[in-house]
Amino acid sequence: MNVILQGFLIGAGIAAVLIFFEYTAILREVAERSKRVAKKVPWDSNQVSRMRGMVTFGIALPIGFAVGAWWIFG
Numbered sequence: 001m002n003v004i005l006q007g008f009l010i011g012a013g014i015a016a017v018l019i020f021f022e023y024t025a026i027l028r029e030v031a032e033r034s035k036r037v038a039k040k041v042p043w044d045s046n047q048v049s050r051m052r053g054m055v056t057f058g059i060a061l062p063i064g065f066a067v068g069a070w071w072i073f074g
Helices: 003-037 045-073
Strands: none
Touching: 003 045
């Protein structure tokens, strides 16, 4: 398999795992907060920006891994 494709796929896998764990952490925080308030609460702006930043990082990570793999192993 092409080394650039391998780097991209490894980066995509790591990005997916990071995004999943960040999403579950935010859901846990929202659940705790709604339990305290005793009603359903939406995501606040801090949580939305955290998730947006993680998704942006998740998009850039596979590209960075592909370039890094090409630079190191190519």
